[in-house]
Amino acid sequence: MSTVPRFWRHIPQRYNLVGTHCPKCDEYYYPPRAICPNCRRAAKMEDYRFDGKGTVVTFTTIYNATDDFKRQTPYNLAIIELDEGPRLTGQVICTPEEIEIGMRVKPAFRILGKDGERGIIYYGTKFVPAEGSV
Amino acid sequence: MRSVSIIGAGCTRFGERWDDSLRDLVVETGIRALEDANVSGEEIDGLYVGNMSGGRFVEQEHIGALICDCAGLSRLHVPSTRVEAACASGGLALRQGVLAVASGYSDVVIAAGVEKMTDVTGGVAADALAAAADREWECFFGATFPALYAMIARLHMHRYGTTREDLAEVAVKNHFNGSKNPISQYQMEVTVDKVLNSPLVSDPLRVLDCSPITDGASAVVLAPTEEAKKYTDSPIRILASAQGSDTLALHDRRDITTLDASVFAARRAFSMAGLEPKEVDLAEVHDAFTIGEIVAIEDLGFFDKGDGGRATREGLTAIGGEIPINTSGGLKACGHPVGATGIKQAYEMVLQLRGEAGKRQVEGAKVGLTHNVGGCGGTAIVHIMSR
Numbered sequence A: 001m002s003t004v005p006r007f008w009r010h011i012p013q014r015y016n017l018v019g020t021h022c023p024k025c026d027e028y029y030y031p032p033r034a035i036c037p038n039c040r041r042a043a044k045m046e047d048y049r050f051d052g053k054g055t056v057v058t059f060t061t062i063y064n065a066t067d068d069f070k071r072q073t074p075y076n077l078a079i080i081e082l083d084e085g086p087r088l089t090g091q092v093i094c095t096p097e098e099i100e101i102g103m104r105v106k107p108a109f110r111i112l113g114k115d116g117e118r119g120i121i122y123y124g125t126k127f128v129p130a131e132g133s134v
Numbered sequence B: 001m002r003s004v005s006i007i008g009a010g011c012t013r014f015g016e017r018w019d020d021s022l023r024d025l026v027v028e029t030g031i032r033a034l035e036d037a038n039v040s041g042e043e044i045d046g047l048y049v050g051n052m053s054g055g056r057f058v059e060q061e062h063i064g065a066l067i068c069d070c071a072g073l074s075r076l077h078v079p080s081t082r083v084e085a086a087c088a089s090g091g092l093a094l095r096q097g098v099l100a101v102a103s104g105y106s107d108v109v110i111a112a113g114v115e116k117m118t119d120v121t122g123g124v125a126a127d128a129l130a131a132a133a134d135r136e137w138e139c140f141f142g143a144t145f146p147a148l149y150a151m152i153a154r155l156h157m158h159r160y161g162t163t164r165e166d167l168a169e170v171a172v173k174n175h176f177n178g179s180k181n182p183i184s185q186y187q188m189e190v191t192v193d194k195v196l197n198s199p200l201v202s203d204p205l206r207v208l209d210c211s212p213i214t215d216g217a218s219a220v221v222l223a224p225t226e227e228a229k230k231y232t233d234s235p236i237r238i239l240a241s242a243q244g245s246d247t248l249a250l251h252d253r254r255d256i257t258t259l260d261a262s263v264f265a266a267r268r269a270f271s272m273a274g275l276e277p278k279e280v281d282l283a284e285v286h287d288a289f290t291i292g293e294i295v296a297i298e299d300l301g302f303f304d305k306g307d308g309g310r311a312t313r314e315g316l317t318a319i320g321g322e323i324p325i326n327t328s329g330g331l332k333a334c335g336h337p338v339g340a341t342g343i344k345q346a347y348e349m350v351l352q353l354r355g356e357a358g359k360r361q362v363e364g365a366k367v368g369l370t371h372n373v374g375g376c377g378g379t380a381i382v383h384i385m386s387r
């Protein structure tokens, strides 16, 4: 899939859900952005660590994956809206029957995948169902 | 800006072309387009080629020079440029050709598209196509291309009551149209039951909701409208060429069930052409997945948001309906050689507007629209043309 540095380049962001916050517009960004797309000026963006609680906006269950993810099928993939506003794409660990639009989720640190050729295991954030699901 | 017309068009048969290389496909389509346009090599002063991933599919880059060479134009040193916008590479090549002629920099230009996809395994092809999505923030977490469209479908169904059967109806219609098109990859019709019983790819999308892996090439020849009659009795005039962009990642979009890039490009195109959506007689839209067509006919202004499923179910998009969509069979049935698709859409429109579309002819077709999408909406290209 890719080179080793590419896996590790965004480690703090992927491990800890670190994004940015524009104090001028009070908007949160994930992945982190150096320039706020709202005010576009160098209002000082500050790092912000999301706690990762959010809601499933939409989802799918993948039965046919690329080679890197074949071993994990079937798995759920969702667009999740974090409580602070930004959206991201991530896996939700539960059965295909359990996941639904509006479901509350929280992050879990898991093995994300394995690079087929080099056998490198890489980690990152997945999501699990949280209390208070609708 | 000068008015631009299509003076000739050609297309290869789409499908698994085991015996033919990328070069063979280019030669085949190039000859057809030039013969159709009655143009000699000396008259051509520009070449644009859409190609998404020659590097991944056939380990060949520098496709611009290659195409020029294959077309026999290398000794004339005709400038040749490859353009890339994932699955919209063909549409973008057409747009670059139109801009070159409209601006007066070039007079006779070939806009072509080619993709040779079946030389690699399914897994490699899927990964190459996934590169149209956001590698770092979508694919890294296990997203595939069908998965992104499946998430659009899921939310569209949840919000607007679009049904699983409505999605299947898109495939049924497009396979029917494809069965009337000699270049179409799939010549067989399918039923709703067959679609609903095909294997799951990415729930709710099944195998028969997805466009196939395809080899193919297509080309059109462009000239200033005022000189078009020198070459052909039936030039097709480009009334508008428009392009829109959006975030690469689906999750960053304003609305996940709308491709704002399509909405933007369509609005610009209609205002450029001075037309309303209801004045369009037929359209070729980007149905890489069945949900793609339902979203497209809404985003282009043919139907209200959320109404695309109903319109399809009621037959309004079939040949003979209110606005026939994807008479070629679309990407779904005709096939989707990614770099060639946008040009094939123009090829189909040329046949329809000339009245040469045979068993799938839309009676009295005067104005047609083509809509080509890159990724799941990072790029959208819309052309409106008329006879």
Ligand SMILES: [Zn+2]
Pocket (backbone or CB within 6 Å): A022, A024, A025, A026, A027, A036, A037, A038, A039, A040, A043
């Ligand atoms: Zn700001």
